[in-house]
Amino acid sequence: MSEPRQQGALRLGTRRSKLAMAQSGQVADAVSRLTGRPVELVEITTYGDVSREHLAQIGGTGVFVTALRDALLRGEVDFAVHSLKDLPTAQPEELALAAIPEREDPRDVIVARDALKFTDLPRGARIGTGSPRRMAQLNAYARSHGLDIETVPIRGNIDTRIGYVRGGELDAVVLAAAGLNRIGRIDDVTDFLSVDTVLPAPGQGALAIECAADNADLIVALAELDDPFSRVAVTAERSLLAALEAGCSAPVGALADLLADGQIVKEMRLRGVVGTADGSTLVQLSTTGPVPETHDQAMALGRELAAEMLAQGAAGLMGERAH
Numbered sequence: 001m002s003e004p005r006q007q008g009a010l011r012l013g014t015r016r017s018k019l020a021m022a023q024s025g026q027v028a029d030a031v032s033r034l035t036g037r038p039v040e041l042v043e044i045t046t047y048g049d050v051s052r053e054h055l056a057q058i059g060g061t062g063v064f065v066t067a068l069r070d071a072l073l074r075g076e077v078d079f080a081v082h083s084l085k086d087l088p089t090a091q092p093e094e095l096a097l098a099a100i101p102e103r104e105d106p107r108d109v110i111v112a113r114d115a116l117k118f119t120d121l122p123r124g125a126r127i128g129t130g131s132p133r134r135m136a137q138l139n140a141y142a143r144s145h146g147l148d149i150e151t152v153p154i155r156g157n158i159d160t161r162i163g164y165v166r167g168g169e170l171d172a173v174v175l176a177a178a179g180l181n182r183i184g185r186i187d188d189v190t191d192f193l194s195v196d197t198v199l200p201a202p203g204q205g206a207l208a209i210e211c212a213a214d215n216a217d218l219i220v221a222l223a224e225l226d227d228p229f230s231r232v233a234v235t236a237e238r239s240l241l242a243a244l245e246a247g248c249s250a251p252v253g254a255l256a257d258l259l260a261d262g263q264i265v266k267e268m269r270l271r272g273v274v275g276t277a278d279g280s281t282l283v284q285l286s287t288t289g290p291v292p293e294t295h296d297q298a299m300a301l302g303r304e305l306a307a308e309m310l311a312q313g314a315a316g317l318m319g320e321r322a323h
């Protein structure tokens, strides 16, 4: 960095994509308000940004994350903001997940031509998504509801993906509501998919703020941004993913939510799904129990549901790749 460091500034390592810059900027403002210190964005290029290869082929898990973590470990930046769903489930000992702020809308959405809803897409419609999880669930829904769709593997940033629809190459693309919200493109959505149709990726809609495990002062400051329920929910979801031994490009969906009776929260429900990309087979289960009060209880809930899914043949579906 050629610019002189601001006195007392905290350095936030970020990818350069519009989404990363948007979410880093929002967290930077919050941290600056909290600590009274300026926050300086330090741009870092990750392998996931430069590679032209298909995400599933380069291994998926963590490609966006590794360079940011390396910068943290080398002390080049003080903290980093990740999309939680892109974060590998294994947590390096030297790094702390200092905050998981309140999660926003976890749903997947459709951006289609002519303001079409998913179920109104014409026969033979081409729907772009690089995610085996989205393919599996959209194709399963289509099979059971007599829709005729073709899922087409694509990658690229949000603007690129929407560009395939605007340019007429595809009838629709599937994206996460949270990402569109953060970059100010939520008005492009033509259909919000019910989580009963497409269960989101574990951790979708949540951010993770990470710093060095020995940076005690920063950990205390960042803890102010933590939302304990969001943390418990995504911990259960990620525990399910880890126990299935699947990565972020695996066809696994998971969502934990609260079941309330009026204002009184009664229980937490954890739903999970795994399937083949063609949608011919899905294993979909849920479990409901007391709201976990500790990290270990949340982990246990995820492991229990994973064990039930494995007993129903989930392992055999996970080696499936998008193509």
Ligand SMILES: NCc1[nH]cc(CCC(=O)O)c1CC(=O)O
Binding pocket: 083, 084, 085, 086, 174, 175, 176, 177, 178, 179, 180, 203, 204, 205, 206
């Ligand atoms: N896989 C890329 C990615 N990682 C995080 C988001 C935004 C949503 C989120 O933060 O959960 C997206 C884009 C998308 O899936 O549409």
